[in-house]
Amino acid sequence: MNRALIDIEQVQNFIKEHADRVIILDASIDKVGQKLDNNNLELIPNSHFFDIENAFSDKAINLPHTMVDASTFENEARKLGINEDSIILLYDRWGVYSSPRAWWMFKYMGFDQVYVINGGLPAWKSADLPTVDSYAAVEQTGNFIAKPNSEWIIKIDELKELVGEADVHITDARSAGRFSGAAPEPRPGLKSGHIPGSKNIPFDQVLDGAYFRSNEQIAPLYADKSFSSGQNIFTCGSGITASILALGAYELGYPHIRVYDGSWSEWGSDPDTIVDQNI
Secondary structure, three states: OOOOEEOHHHHHHHHHHOOOOEEEEEOOOOEOOEOOOOOOOOEOOOEEEOOOOOOOOOOOOOOOOOOOOHHHHHHHHHHOOOOOOOEEEEEEOOEOOOHHHHHHHHHHOOOOOEEEEOOHHHHHHHOOOOOEOOOOOOOOOOOOOOOOOHHHEEOHHHHHHHOOOOOEEEEEOOOHHHHHOOOOOOOOOOOOOEOOOOEEOOHHHHEEOOEEOOHHHHHHHHOOOOOOOOEEEEEOOOOOHHHHHHHHHHHHOOOOEEEEOOHHHHHOOOOOOOOEOOO
8 A cells, every 4th residue: 555544444454364464553742732531432452552651752842742763663672562563553632633653753763554543532432342441561672673764854054954954845734823933832932934935734633523634635735735745744733733743744645745853842942943833
């Protein structure tokens, strides 16, 4: 498959045809201002927890959700029983929110057999499929090997050098108000506005409730923001919703997709960065 989004029927086919290779991961995190109910878990059976906030975030850096190094990622992935030939099916309990971040992390680490369940847990429940209230035990340590590919990520020093280049296309997933600077940032101490030259696709525009919209529906949103040449860089508040836009670009077939890992949490707090409030 050359697409990352899969529906419930495809999920069931994967489980039926590749039961010994399928790894199902719940990649849920809380939203800003909204908490998940972790006391009354509903999960897809045989799920393991992909812990974006802790095991897969670099706690040595004072930024949310920062990507861990390859060795840490490899070790944590092995603890989840992931092998080199595994097929990873990702979901989150919101529908589609943080699962694309986990997808991007695996792509950055050189793993291709990774998919996002469109609609996540709500889609599973809508199909009247059973749920469980606890994560499955990992039977044995996997043999996953991390092979970082820097073409999937961009960090602040490189981005500072690229801002303003004609073949660099930066798209911000934050709300229009935050992008323009009219609305306050939810994290204290950050500048208002956006990276100069960037454009805006609020991430919820590519979603329809719990589901990712069709390619036909999202294509017009990307038409003057992502291109077949140059670099397509996606940013947001902390690297989560930027990954939603990156997934959309991947579904549409755009090349050279990169996520700015630090996103506005880093850019907006760096005293040396320039911000723009023109739209």
